[in-house]
Every structure is written in structure tokens, then in C-alpha cells.
Amino acid sequence: MITSATMATGRDRRQVAGALGCGCALAAAAVYVAINDPSSPGVHLPACPLYATTGLWCPGCGMTRATHALLRGDIAAAFGFNLFFPLFVGGIVIAWLAWLRRSLGCSPIFAFSRLPTWLPVAAGTGLIAFGVLRNVPGFQALGP
Secondary structure, three states: OOOOOOOOOHHHHHHHHHHHHHHHHHHHHHHHHHHOOOOOOOOOOOOOHHHHHHOOOOOOOOHHHHHHHHHOOOHHHHHHHOOOHHHHHHHHHHHHHHHHHHHOOOOOOHHHHOOOOHHHHHHHHHHHHHHHHOOOOOOHHHOO
């Protein structure tokens, strides 16, 4: 017998639908980037707002090209476009999985619920240092 306590509420369904919809949108964007080379002159993707405004590379500059290279199987080129691409891609995947698990009523991923407090601070500091260094003369190899 199904009771109201065991039935998913409309809010629960909307939460799951939101997480799944976002996952589908991410997958569609990945397919688009895999098919269309962002370095090609005919492909028009949004430019980095910081680079378009100031000419400076942010820590995320080169991520679209890195994602294209990764989805094409060229891992060396992906690292060449953005050294921190595994951190960005891993963060997106982990955040989406945590959102999906929470919307399904599952417990958090144990390994990520017990992260030391210094780790996000260290990752943020590393990204800021990377963003600064890739704009310093002599460190052009860090640019996209």
C-alpha cells in the first residue's frame, strides 16, 4: 500500500528533475564542444569576460579548448590549454553528483564530506596564484 509518507512530493520530483535537467544540459554542452573546435574561426562561443575586458587571462581561460581536447582524447593538449582543467572538470562532476544524490535523498559522498578545512583554501589560493602567474612576463607557458 502506498501512503502519502512514501510518495515523493512534487518538490522532491522538481529537485530530481532540476539535477537531471542540469546534467542533460552539461552533457549537451560537452557534445557541442566535442564536435565544434573552439579554436576554429567559424565557431562562436562566449569569450571570457575578464579577457574581453582587460586582456588578462583568468584561471579558467582555455577551459573550453581544454574540454574539446580532452573529449577528443588529446590529454596533453588539454593540459596545454589549462593546467588546472582536471580541478575544474572534477569540481563540476563532484558538485553535480552531490546535488543529484541530495535530491534523491541519499547521504552525502563520505569522502567529500570529510575534507580537511584547509583543502578548499589551498585550492583557491592555487587558482589565484595560477591566474596571476599566467599574466606575468616570463610565465607565458601557463597561458592558454
